[in-house]
Amino acid sequence: MVKKIIMKSYLGLILLFMYLPIVVLIVFSFNKSKSRGNWSGFTLKWYRELFTNSQIMDSLYNTLMLALISSIVAVIIGTFAAIGIHNMKKFKKSVVMNLTYLPVLNPDIVTGVSLMIMFVFIGSLIGLKLGFLTMLLAHITFNIPYVILSVLPKLKQMNKHMYEAALDLGATSMYALRKVILPEIMPGIISGFLMAFTLSIDDFVISYFTSGSGVANLSITIYSMARTGVKPTINALSTLMFVSVLLLLILINIRSSREEKKKRQYDA
Amino acid sequence: MNRRWVSYPYLIWMIIFIVIPSFLILFYAFTARDGQGIRFTLDNFYKFCEPIYISVLLKSLGLALFSTFVCLVVGYPVAMILASKQFSKSATLSMLFIIPMWMNFLLRTYSWLTLLEKNGIINSVLSFFNLPKIDILYTDAAVVLGMVYNFLPFMILPIYTVLMKIDGKLVEAAQDLGGNSMTVFRRITLPLSIPGVMSGITMVFMPAVTTFVISKLLGGGQYTLIGNFIERQFIQLSDWNFGSAISMIMMIFILISIWIMSKFDEDKGGGAALW
Amino acid sequence: MNGSQPIILLKEIRKNFGQTEVLNNINLYVLKNEFVTLLGPSGCGKTTTLRIIGGFETPDSGDVFFEGNRINNVPPYQRKVNTVFQKYALFPHMNVYDNIAFGLKIKKMDKAVISKKVDEMLEMVNLQGFQKRSVESLSGGQQQRVAIARALVNQPEVLLLDEPLGALDLKLRKEMQLELKNIHKRTGITFVYVTHDQEEALTMSDTIVVMNRGKIQQIGTPQMIYNEPKNAFVADFIGESNIIKGKMLKDYSVEFAGHVFECLDKGFELNEDIDVVVRPEDIKLVNVENAMISGEVKSVTFKGVHFEMLVEGQGVTWTLHNTEMAQVGTAIGMSLNPNDIHIMKRTGSV
Numbered sequence: 001m002v003k004k005i006i007m008k009s010y011l012g013l014i015l016l017f018m019y020l021p022i023v024v025l026i027v028f029s030f031n032k033s034k035s036r037g038n039w040s041g042f043t044l045k046w047y048r049e050l051f052t053n054s055q056i057m058d059s060l061y062n063t064l065m066l067a068l069i070s071s072i073v074a075v076i077i078g079t080f081a082a083i084g085i086h087n088m089k090k091f092k093k094s095v096v097m098n099l100t101y102l103p104v105l106n107p108d109i110v111t112g113v114s115l116m117i118m119f120v121f122i123g124s125l126i127g128l129k130l131g132f133l134t135m136l137l138a139h140i141t142f143n144i145p146y147v148i149l150s151v152l153p154k155l156k157q158m159n160k161h162m163y164e165a166a167l168d169l170g171a172t173s174m175y176a177l178r179k180v181i182l183p184e185i186m187p188g189i190i191s192g193f194l195m196a197f198t199l200s201i202d203d204f205v206i207s208y209f210t211s212g213s214g215v216a217n218l219s220i221t222i223y224s225m226a227r228t229g230v231k232p233t234i235n236a237l238s239t240l241m242f243v244s245v246l247l248l249l250i251l252i253n254i255r256s257s258r259e260e261k262k263k264r265q266y267d268a
Numbered sequence: 269m270n271r272r273w274v275s276y277p278y279l280i281w282m283i284i285f286i287v288i289p290s291f292l293i294l295f296y297a298f299t300a301r302d303g304q305g306i307r308f309t310l311d312n313f314y315k316f317c318e319p320i321y322i323s324v325l326l327k328s329l330g331l332a333l334f335s336t337f338v339c340l341v342v343g344y345p346v347a348m349i350l351a352s353k354q355f356s357k358s359a360t361l362s363m364l365f366i367i368p369m370w371m372n373f374l375l376r377t378y379s380w381l382t383l384l385e386k387n388g389i390i391n392s393v394l395s396f397f398n399l400p401k402i403d404i405l406y407t408d409a410a411v412v413l414g415m416v417y418n419f420l421p422f423m424i425l426p427i428y429t430v431l432m433k434i435d436g437k438l439v440e441a442a443q444d445l446g447g448n449s450m451t452v453f454r455r456i457t458l459p460l461s462i463p464g465v466m467s468g469i470t471m472v473f474m475p476a477v478t479t480f481v482i483s484k485l486l487g488g489g490q491y492t493l494i495g496n497f498i499e500r501q502f503i504q505l506s507d508w509n510f511g512s513a514i515s516m517i518m519m520i521f522i523l524i525s526i527w528i529m530s531k532f533d534e535d536k537g538g539g540a541a542l543w
Numbered sequence: 544m545n546g547s548q549p550i551i552l553l554k555e556i557r558k559n560f561g562q563t564e565v566l567n568n569i570n571l572y573v574l575k576n577e578f579v580t581l582l583g584p585s586g587c588g589k590t591t592t593l594r595i596i597g598g599f600e601t602p603d604s605g606d607v608f609f610e611g612n613r614i615n616n617v618p619p620y621q622r623k624v625n626t627v628f629q630k631y632a633l634f635p636h637m638n639v640y641d642n643i644a645f646g647l648k649i650k651k652m653d654k655a656v657i658s659k660k661v662d663e664m665l666e667m668v669n670l671q672g673f674q675k676r677s678v679e680s681l682s683g684g685q686q687q688r689v690a691i692a693r694a695l696v697n698q699p700e701v702l703l704l705d706e707p708l709g710a711l712d713l714k715l716r717k718e719m720q721l722e723l724k725n726i727h728k729r730t731g732i733t734f735v736y737v738t739h740d741q742e743e744a745l746t747m748s749d750t751i752v753v754m755n756r757g758k759i760q761q762i763g764t765p766q767m768i769y770n771e772p773k774n775a776f777v778a779d780f781i782g783e784s785n786i787i788k789g790k791m792l793k794d795y796s797v798e799f800a801g802h803v804f805e806c807l808d809k810g811f812e813l814n815e816d817i818d819v820v821v822r823p824e825d826i827k828l829v830n831v832e833n834a835m836i837s838g839e840v841k842s843v844t845f846k847g848v849h850f851e852m853l854v855e856g857q858g859v860t861w862t863l864h865n866t867e868m869a870q871v872g873t874a875i876g877m878s879l880n881p882n883d884i885h886i887m888k889r890t891g892s893v
Binding site: 004007010011014015017018019020021022024025028036077078080081082083084085088096099100102103105106107108109110111113114115116117118121137138140141144148198202204205209218219222223226230234235238241242245246249 | 273274275276277278279281282285286287288289290292293296342345346349350352354361363364365367368369370371372373374375376377378379380381382383389417420421474475477478480481485495498499502503508511512515518519522523526
């Protein structure tokens with residue numbers, strides 16, 4: 001009993017440490033005063049101001065577009081890549097897998113500066129400037145490996161004759177891919193997509209080095225504001241984003257547990 | 269049946285955006301540009317051997333190691349509690365350690381400023397109870413705190429995953445053979461969780477040693493770690509050659525530590541059960 | 544070839560996987576309605592042969608004919624052949640009905656027709672009412688039946704079965720053997736069956752093809768294969784046997800184990816070195832005085848129907864099967880009939 005109380009209070013302490021900054025952040029998004037740390041009354045004005053602040057709205061738009069496009073492209077390239085890698089012979093497979101792990105293991109800052117060097121280098125040849133496009137290419141690059149790494153295990157779990165069974169029953173390769181392989185590895189594709197999306201939204205370091213002047217995502221905007229003081233409007237925006245992700249998660253949880261129940265009833 | 273070609277777009281992509289940039293770093297690190305044009309040189313590496321740079325490198329390694337150690341000491345019990353019988357049924361509880369990562373990490377780190385300031389929230393609470401104030405903002409302690417705060421989940425989650433996979437029967441068997449809870453932990457749980465500990469250490473140490481954001485926000489504008497150095501070479505000073513050389517050294521450090529970790533993992537991971 | 548054209552004909556098939564030779568000059572024909580079993584140890588090339596017929600592998604050289612047409616380059620989905628895969632390869636995200644209907648839907652058949660055909664198939668494999676069940680909720684035996692139904696519903700000319708019963712327990716395997724045999728009789732479809740279980744092959748097949756190391760060792764009816772093994776490998780692989788080195792003195796006379804025996808074989812060179820195969824159940828126990836060979840009993844094991852005895856005599860360790868049992872350590876006599884002695888050409892290594 002004592003043991004359980006100790007365990008619970010330790011866990012509580014660590015969770016306090018994890019959530020304290022978040023709570024502070026959310027509370028101060030309702031603070032009248034602009035300066036951080038001084039509570040001077042409740043207001044919703046930052047939330048109203050948020051939608052008229054073009055700097056924040058632009059970077060929000062950039063962040064979401066980057067995350068959406070880069071994770072969709074990464075899912076397409078990555079899923080096909082995983083299927084190809086799965087069918088490779090041992091030696092070639094290990095070479096390609098090492099290449100795949102490289103951006104995952106490499107420090108973000110090194111990936112960031114190396115891409116920056118290349119974009120400037122190539123850009124000077126073909127007239128490409130650092131900006132949204134270079135950021136997008138960088139995001140796709142660091143997203144693909146995560147898609148591959150979440151799709152590959154699903155392919156391994158799959159009965160290796162599944163694809164052949166479909167061909168045997170008269171399916172063409174495209175039909176077998178669509179009707180048999182894709183549905184089978186879909187959980188891996190979805191979790192790869194979600195991971196890519198989250199990484200892209202949260203990325204700062206690589207975006208920082210590959211974006212040009214005038215183009216920023218939320219992280220870059222926050223970083224540049226940090227010198228002069230982050231405005232409560234950013235707090236308001238983050239609170240909104242955090243709460244909506246939380247709601248989405250709860251919704252998905254409820255739905256999947258309901259479906260689970262339904263399925264179990266049917267099979268029993 | 270030949271479907272290997274479907275991975276060719278990926279391979280081309282990775283060659284353009286990973287392999288070529290890596291070679292460009294290599295190229296810049298070993299060259300310098302002067303009046304006559306570009307020439308091969310080792311000057312960038314000689315420059316790095318100057319005492320100020322070496323001391324920054326050592327400081328970065330030291331702080332990252334210390335933060336990793338704190339994460340391990342704080343995080344291992346958390347993982348154990350989460351994986352224990354009393355709590356293992358609630359997956360929600362372990363979710364609680366992932367959710368914070370959905371808020372922008374710059375903002376979360378920035379929020380510590382509000383908490384740690386001279387007249388900030390923590391000090392207000394302390395002074396309310398007539399306790400001495402703490403003043404750690406813009407010191408090493410604040411940077412370590414920021415690192416631990418940001419990377420603690422990376423330590424907890426892999427250890428938790430490994431602990432969850434340990435067969436409960438192993439623990440029961442050890443108890444059956446007369447092991448008390450301390451012995452069971454020392455002889456069974458700890459050795460079997462080593463792979464999780466190793467990947468936790470790697471996942472905390474790597475971003476900690478290369479960060480430039482945490483040090484800049486919580487250490488102040490003049491605070492310099494190796495990450496800040498690299499950033500400065502590229503963003504403010506435009507000395508790409510020196511910046512590339514430092515990046516390369518960083519990359520080598522990281523690859524060596526990954527290699528050591530994976531070696532350790534293989535040796536002990538397989539043999540752990542035999543202790 | 545009984546005058547009728549073979550439905551499948553393999554001609555001089557060779558196949559390598561990298562450095563490893565998997566098939567070395569395979570020549571084989573399968574007649575319509577036949578139940579042919581490819582039998583051999585793992586890695587002998589039997590599955591590869593099946594996959595070449597199914598279209599999942601292409602031979603490096605040699606030709607595959609189907610009803611007289613060369614089909615080397617015809618993709619699997621255009622062959623009138625269906626396969627029951629090892630571990631079934633059912634589609635886990637579809638229910639039983641959708642699994643079986645998969646092939647018919649591709650052919651764009653009418654919904655009512657599909658439904659009727661699926662129901663018929665389920666009846667044939669004794670799974671009436673299972674349409675809506677998810678395949679993951681089925682037992683191994685039931686999954687096996689779905690896999691068979693899924694292949695058969697397409698009315699293939701030839702059904703290929705790749706160790707279909709390998710994952711089932713012994714009792715279920717026996718049941719399914721009979722059931723498969725029944726389905727074969729009822730549908731009249733040609734079956735090509737792969738297994739490493741010699742008993743299964745002997746029970747089910749019209750023709751057995753024994754393979755080893757990428758080569759066909761012997762083709763024949765179960766009786767022929769069992770009674771007249773062509774070489775030491777076949778003899779050893781099909782049932783237990785004693786293989787003894789010997790010498791063919793002349794026609795109908797062979798010397799082995801220090802004794803000259805009468806036999807039914809002829810056509811060897813004088814004093815040619817040969818291998819002799821004697822089945823354990825063919826060795827008779829007799830008094831030591833009238834024995835051709837005598838020896839000492841080294842061990843006795845009860846095997847249910849018979850005793851297995853190891854007897855050492857004349858420099859050979861003999862395996863005997865007999866319903867009578869001799870005491871360990873005693874001397875016994877053994878005798879052989881001429882038709883129980885099988886002579887095989889020496890093939891070098893076994």
